[in-house]
Amino acid sequence: YLQLVESGGASVQAGGSLTLSCAFSGYTHSSYCIGWFRQAPGNEREGVAAIDSDGSTSFLDSVKGRFTISKDNAKNTVTLQMHSLIPEDTAMYYCAADVSICISLEEADFPFWGQGTQVTVSS
Secondary structure, three states: OOEEEEEOOOEEEOOOOEEEEEEEEOOOOOOOEEEEEEEOOOOOOEEEEEEEOOOOEEEOHHHOOOEEEEEEOOOOEEEEEEOOOOHHHOEEEEEEEEOOOOOOOOHHHOOEEOOOEEEEEEO
16 A cells, blocks of 8 residues: 655754655555645644645645645655745644545545654744
């Protein structure tokens, strides 16, 4: 089954940048959607960005213009580049996947999940 491993989480100062990577394996479908979600303590998990096999992307409003998402089909990786980070971006970031093109950034539409990587932004 599809496995996902996140990397790149770290502690950074506000205004800084960070790149998260999601490596996925065990995938045998031609269509897919890879999404990044985050969950801060006491908050619900929210979708941050997603990209699918067609190259379509979607973003949470609060990260538009600051975050970008890209894919490398040869390496089976999806990268989330985060710029102009603010303390409110602090959370555990998860990579998730579905075996169809992206429908939404709703948690329920993603059956496969990684273990998460911590991002901490200090002011």
